[in-house]
Amino acid sequence: MLYTGSIGWEGMLGLFRSPETACLECLVPRSSDEPPSCEVVGVLGASTSVIGSLAAVEAVRWLTKEESSLLGKLLVYDFERLTSYTVPVKRRTSCQTCGSTPSTVPRRKAITLRGVGEYYLPRAFDPATYSRVLAEVPKGLTVRRRGSSVALVVLPEGVTLALFRKGAVLIKGVGSLREAEKAVSWLPPKL
Numbered sequence: 543m544l545y546t547g548s549i550g551w552e553g554m555l556g557l558f559r560s561p562e563t564a565c566l567e568c569l570v571p572r573s574s575d576e577p578p579s580c581e582v583v584g585v586l587g588a589s590t591s592v593i594g595s596l597a598a599v600e601a602v603r604w605l606t607k608e609e610s611s612l613l614g615k616l617l618v619y620d621f622e623r624l625t626s627y628t629v630p631v632k633r634r635t636s637c638q639t640c641g642s643t644p645s646t647v648p649r650r651k652a653i654t655l656r657g658v659g660e661y662y663l664p665r666a667f668d669p670a671t672y673s674r675v676l677a678e679v680p681k682g683l684t685v686r687r688r689g690s691s692v693a694l695v696v697l698p699e700g701v702t703l704a705l706f707r708k709g710a711v712l713i714k715g716v717g718s719l720r721e722a723e724k725a726v727s728w729l730p731p732k733l
């Protein structure tokens with residue numbers, strides 16, 4: 543399976559052949575929670591054509607040679623920094639599609655890793671408190687943009703929080719889940 547995706551400044555390309563490699567679900571577990579979408583995060587339109595072209599090249603290579611250094615891996619293009627990196631995708635034993643002990647527990651309950659240093663918290667706060675949350679941004683944090691559906695809050699360490707009206711938070715520039723949770727610790731407890 544050849545997988546492509548684009549969101550924000552990122553484009554992704556992956557090639558999987560389960561059970562020899564991980565499957566797509568190992569990478570993107572199904573969940574009842576809404577993942578970040580281009581509608582809320584945005585997407586760089588030109589990145590879709592770049593990724594689409596790369597996918598076409600990869601498809602031709604696979605069909606003619608049936609081998610690829612991309613097999614079982616995800617190639618991520620960061621168009622904001624103009625860099626790319628490849629990460630191996632490991633098979634998850636709890637994968638509902640290819641795992642040996644499929645989990646029935648819904649995943650992505652809390653925070654989802656989108657890319658290096660990016661976490662998404664789908665239900666960080668009660669959507670009804672959006673205005674109050676913005677009004678109570680702690681001193682020392684900069685609100686760079688305040689829109690009707692999303693506000694950007696910048697922390698001193700360069701960490702950026704995108705607060706969505708629907709109650710979700712996208713955290714950029716952190717090194718770990720622990721740092722991501724610390725970055726949103728000032729939010730009121732979810733009702």
Ligand SMILES: [Zn+2]
Binds near residue numbers: 564
């Ligand atoms: Zn799997």
